[in-house]
Amino acid sequence: MQIAAVAHEADVVRESRPRRLLRGPLPFLLPWLVGFLGLTVVPLLLSLYWSFTNYDMLQSPQWVGTSNYVQLVHDPLFRTSVENTAFMVVIGAPAGIILGLGCALLLRRPIRGSALYRGAIFMPAVVPSVAVAVIFIWIFNPDYGLLNAGLGLVHIRPQGWLADPSLAKPSLLILLVWEAVGQIMVLMLAGLAEIPGELYEAASLDGAKGWQRLRYITLPLLSPVLFYSFIVWIIFYLQFFTEAFVATASNLGAPVNSTLFYSIYLYQSAFSFLKMGYASAMAWILFVVTMIITVILFRLQRRFVFYRGEQHA
Amino acid sequence: MTLTDVLVQPARRRRMLVQSGRHVLLICLSILFLLPLIWMVASSLKSNSAIFVYPPRLLPSRPQFSNYRKAFDYIPFWLYFRNSLIVSAATICGIMFSCVPAAYAFGILRWRGRDLVFYIVLAGIMLPFQVLMVPLYVMYRDLHLIGTLLPLVIPPFFGMYISSAFSASVAIFLLRQFFRALPRELVDAARIDGAGEWATLFRVVLPVAKGGLITVGLFAFLSSWTDFLAPLIFLNKGSLFTLSLGLQQYQSLHFTAFNYLMAASFVFALPVLLVFVFAQRFFVEGIALTGLRG
Numbered sequence: 001m002q003i004a005a006v007a008h009e010a011d012v013v014r015e016s017r018p019r020r021l022l023r024g025p026l027p028f029l030l031p032w033l034v035g036f037l038g039l040t041v042v043p044l045l046l047s048l049y050w051s052f053t054n055y056d057m058l059q060s061p062q063w064v065g066t067s068n069y070v071q072l073v074h075d076p077l078f079r080t081s082v083e084n085t086a087f088m089v090v091i092g093a094p095a096g097i098i099l100g101l102g103c104a105l106l107l108r109r110p111i112r113g114s115a116l117y118r119g120a121i122f123m124p125a126v127v128p129s130v131a132v133a134v135i136f137i138w139i140f141n142p143d144y145g146l147l148n149a150g151l152g153l154v155h156i157r158p159q160g161w162l163a164d165p166s167l168a169k170p171s172l173l174i175l176l177v178w179e180a181v182g183q184i185m186v187l188m189l190a191g192l193a194e195i196p197g198e199l200y201e202a203a204s205l206d207g208a209k210g211w212q213r214l215r216y217i218t219l220p221l222l223s224p225v226l227f228y229s230f231i232v233w234i235i236f237y238l239q240f241f242t243e244a245f246v247a248t249a250s251n252l253g254a255p256v257n258s259t260l261f262y263s264i265y266l267y268q269s270a271f272s273f274l275k276m277g278y279a280s281a282m283a284w285i286l287f288v289v290t291m292i293i294t295v296i297l298f299r300l301q302r303r304f305v306f307y308r309g310e311q312h313a
Numbered sequence: 314m315t316l317t318d319v320l321v322q323p324a325r326r327r328r329m330l331v332q333s334g335r336h337v338l339l340i341c342l343s344i345l346f347l348l349p350l351i352w353m354v355a356s357s358l359k360s361n362s363a364i365f366v367y368p369p370r371l372l373p374s375r376p377q378f379s380n381y382r383k384a385f386d387y388i389p390f391w392l393y394f395r396n397s398l399i400v401s402a403a404t405i406c407g408i409m410f411s412c413v414p415a416a417y418a419f420g421i422l423r424w425r426g427r428d429l430v431f432y433i434v435l436a437g438i439m440l441p442f443q444v445l446m447v448p449l450y451v452m453y454r455d456l457h458l459i460g461t462l463l464p465l466v467i468p469p470f471f472g473m474y475i476s477s478a479f480s481a482s483v484a485i486f487l488l489r490q491f492f493r494a495l496p497r498e499l500v501d502a503a504r505i506d507g508a509g510e511w512a513t514l515f516r517v518v519l520p521v522a523k524g525g526l527i528t529v530g531l532f533a534f535l536s537s538w539t540d541f542l543a544p545l546i547f548l549n550k551g552s553l554f555t556l557s558l559g560l561q562q563y564q565s566l567h568f569t570a571f572n573y574l575m576a577a578s579f580v581f582a583l584p585v586l587l588v589f590v591f592a593q594r595f596f597v598e599g600i601a602l603t604g605l606r607g
Contacts, residue, residue, distance in 0.1 A: 028422065036473075043452065044445070046452075111332065123586070134564075141571075178349065182346070190600070271450075280447055
């Protein structure tokens with residue numbers, strides 16, 4: 001290993017700078033780098049510039065300063081879309097994580113048929129979102145759907161679900177959580193497997209009860225995984241699009257804008273109303289908010305997340 | 314009865330009770346999670362009259378397998394299927410082409426500024442596709458790529474792929490994890506033998522990191538097969554639609570042929586479900602490694 005290192009250094013010394021670059025990482029990074037500059041950096045800058053213009057894709061963009069951002073603040077639809085999205089983030093992310101954790105705790109200790117149970121709960125995660133959305137449109141169908149029929153068996157009145165302004169968002173949440181739980185469960189199971197069994201043995205010798213073990217061992221040691229899931233799922237709910245779009249395809253945001261989510265309104269602004277500048281401003285707000293939330297969560301992490309072996313570091 | 318029997322028996326009985334309670338709960342949960350899928354398959358086999366009856370029955374009395382043939386004729390199903398295959402194949406190949414060498418550069422090679430550049434890759438995971446879709450659409454339009462499949466086929470070869478579940482940045486991150494998990498001596502031994510970096514990558518690293526390649530390939534397939542937003546924006550001609558776009562055509566404002574829609578949805582989901590059944594290990598490993606959505 002040392003010989004190799006010395007030989008490698010000798011090579012480096014002998015070579016001129018351009019040749020060194022060619023032998024170094026550049027050829028390996030080249031395709032990615034070209035794409036990063038041309039298909040990420042350039043579009044990002046374009047979009048930032050357009051967010052300060054009026055641009056309908058037909059005529060060249062016209063500089064309007066911060067007017068798009070000012071308009072957004074006063075746009076009632078924008079406010080509705082933010083509120084709807086916040087609802088999904090605040091309820092959807094914790095709901096999925098709590099249910100996923102519950103399933104993982106149920107499957108944690110060996111039980112006959114655990115592979116089958118795990119497979120069944122995870123299965124929805126691999127069904128394409130579009131298919132999930134159309135299956136649930138059909139399940140939620142007020143007249144012939146499975147859900148109202150099931151409720152009828154226990155004498156609950158049929159509901160409008162996706163057609164009811166007060167139930168449309170909860171209906172979408174059911175669908176999204178159904179998709180999410182299996183993935184969260186698998187992640188939690190992987191995290192639980194990392195917790196050393198001796199800790200529990202020591203705790204039960206000390207007389208710790210089930211919920212105490214959960215509170216003082218499982219949750220602290222699982223906190224990195226829990227924290228990570230929160231970041232991933234909060235970002236997901238900020239940006240989710242497909243399920244809402246398909247579920248309301250004939251009339252986006254319906255009923256009465258109760259499913260007008262941020263990404264839906266952004267899409268409409270750009271591709272239905274051709275307000276590219278306005279949409280770019282919305283896109284940048286989404287980007288910045290995503291980053292801010294991530295940074296805040298990372299700050300909180302220092303306070304709440306427990307890392308094993310930290311005391312040695 | 315001995316003393317130990319008296320002491321052990323209640324404990325064992327309690328354990329059995331707990332265990333049966335877990336089974337009951339898990340069976341209920343499994344039914345809850347499988348029921349929508351059963352409803353999809355059952356509905357796909359119902360006749361036109363049986364699908365619209367109240368109250369609905371879970372299972373069809375006489376399964377109509379001909380629904381599948383009719384569903385394929387209802388929309389240009391196989392054309393969309395072919396488009397989806399092309400896009401997925403291109404995404405898998407493109408991600409391998411751009412991300413495998415990049416992950417090698419970040420995971421195995423040593424160079425100044427490596428970690429800084431890698432942080433940029435990680436930041437890319439945070440980047441929503443919504444931010445890029447407007448400028449990318451305009452750029453592709455100006456390059457006359459709109460009206461072809463190319464806006465979905467070319468970018469993965471340059472490490473540009475973002476779907477809601479998976480992205481090229483995640484692929485680089487995942488592959489790097491796999492490469493770094495390899496024993497360092499393996500790479501050093503190849504270097505002592507005088508192998509160049511490319512030879513090391515192809516003859517030493519890749520054969521051992523096969524699991525990583527399969528995992529990334531599966532994620533690339535799964536996410537591109539099911540992707541909706543990018544096709545929705547870039548494919549504006551019916552003849553270019555992928556299946557995820559085409560499914561919408563079973564619905565219209567006044568009438569939806571739910572039995573055909575469910576049949577088509579099932580066939581659409583089938584490749585992914587099959588891949589999952591046969592490669593569950595890789596999915597689980599990938600999710601555990603990244604914590605990202607599958």
